[in-house]
Amino acid sequence: MKIYIDGKFFSKEEATVPVFDHGLLYGDGIFEGIRIYNSRVFKLREHLIRLYDSAKAIFLDIGMSIDHMEKAVIDTVAANQTRDGYIRLVVTRGDGALGIDPSSCAKARVIIIVGDIQLYPEEYYEKGISLIISSYRRIPSDCFDVRIKSLNYLNNVLAKIEARQAGCLECIMLNGAGHVTECTGDNIFILKNGTLMTPSPLEGALDGITRRTVLDLAKSLGITASETILTRFDLYTADECFLTGTGAEIIPAVAIDKRIIGSGTPGLITKKITEAFKTFVGLTV
Numbered sequence: 001m002k003i004y005i006d007g008k009f010f011s012k013e014e015a016t017v018p019v020f021d022h023g024l025l026y027g028d029g030i031f032e033g034i035r036i037y038n039s040r041v042f043k044l045r046e047h048l049i050r051l052y053d054s055a056k057a058i059f060l061d062i063g064m065s066i067d068h069m070e071k072a073v074i075d076t077v078a079a080n081q082t083r084d085g086y087i088r089l090v091v092t093r094g095d096g097a098l099g100i101d102p103s104s105c106a107k108a109r110v111i112i113i114v115g116d117i118q119l120y121p122e123e124y125y126e127k128g129i130s131l132i133i134s135s136y137r138r139i140p141s142d143c144f145d146v147r148i149k150s151l152n153y154l155n156n157v158l159a160k161i162e163a164r165q166a167g168c169l170e171c172i173m174l175n176g177a178g179h180v181t182e183c184t185g186d187n188i189f190i191l192k193n194g195t196l197m198t199p200s201p202l203e204g205a206l207d208g209i210t211r212r213t214v215l216d217l218a219k220s221l222g223i224t225a226s227e228t229i230l231t232r233f234d235l236y237t238a239d240e241c242f243l244t245g246t247g248a249e250i251i252p253a254v255a256i257d258k259r260i261i262g263s264g265t266p267g268l269i270t271k272k273i274t275e276a277f278k279t280f281v282g283l284t285v
């Protein structure tokens with residue numbers, strides 16, 4: 001394993017970060033999770049645009065151009081000779097003093113890890129997962145806009161712990177108004193009367209790259225899709241439900257707060273979109 005840190009490659013054992021890095025001390029930084037399919041980095045430019053938008057929003061000067069970053073990612077994938085895998089790209093505020101003020105951090109730190117990811121066991125892609133609605137609300141955008149993919153994931157981590165304690169692998173988070181936003185690490189879609197629906201990122205969701213891909217695929221399959229306000233009721237009474245994310249890809253959900261969704265098995269449109277997604281990324285020939 002060759003890990004990129006600030007322009008140099010390190011082995012897994014050597015790849016360490018100083019304790020004064022504000023990414024560690026304050027969660028002051030941003031990241032992306034990106035997929036490699038068939039030796040090609042999936043939607044790299046879209047991920048990098050999201051990364052640079054996150055950086056701009058938090059006054060983080062990454063210190064390299066987007067083209068240079070693109071090359072660094074591709075070079076790291078090549079150095080690891082990875083055909084199928086997952087990239088974790090992290091940019092921290094860098095090393096600074098023991099105070100929150102980022103002006104003590106002279107230079108951002110760029111880390112690129114190429115590895116594997118398995119978010120959910122294989123069997124759940126066949127039978128679907130059960131979800132709960134978390135008691136933790138999504139952070140409101142006037143406190144922190146979660147479209148910034150930051151290293152502050154404690155809101156999500158607490159919700160994830162709650163899900164695990166309830167015997168679920170994932171949970172849904174509502175915003176302060178009780179509207180559905182997303183899950184701890186995935187976006188959410190439901191299907192009702194033939195229409196695919198997903199909350200707008202403005203409700204408090206990450207503008208997921210997989211989410212965008214699914215919206216495009218739905219269009220090409222002739223499935224009506226829209227960004228809509230959804231409440232618990234819409235989830236409980238949905239005909240189908242699935243989650244999307246770079247790590248998870250598309251995973252069906254078959255129960256929410258113990259309400260069975262549709263027939264309790266992955267729905268037909270969910271399967272159709274999953275097949276289209278696999279073909280699109282080159283997982284099926």
Ligand code: PMP
Pocket residue numbers: 033156182183184185186187205206207208209210211244245246247
């Ligand atoms: N929501 C959250 C909170 C996430 O962390 C992620 C990424 N794991 C997603 C949604 C899915 O986004 P993407 O499809 O870009 O991976």
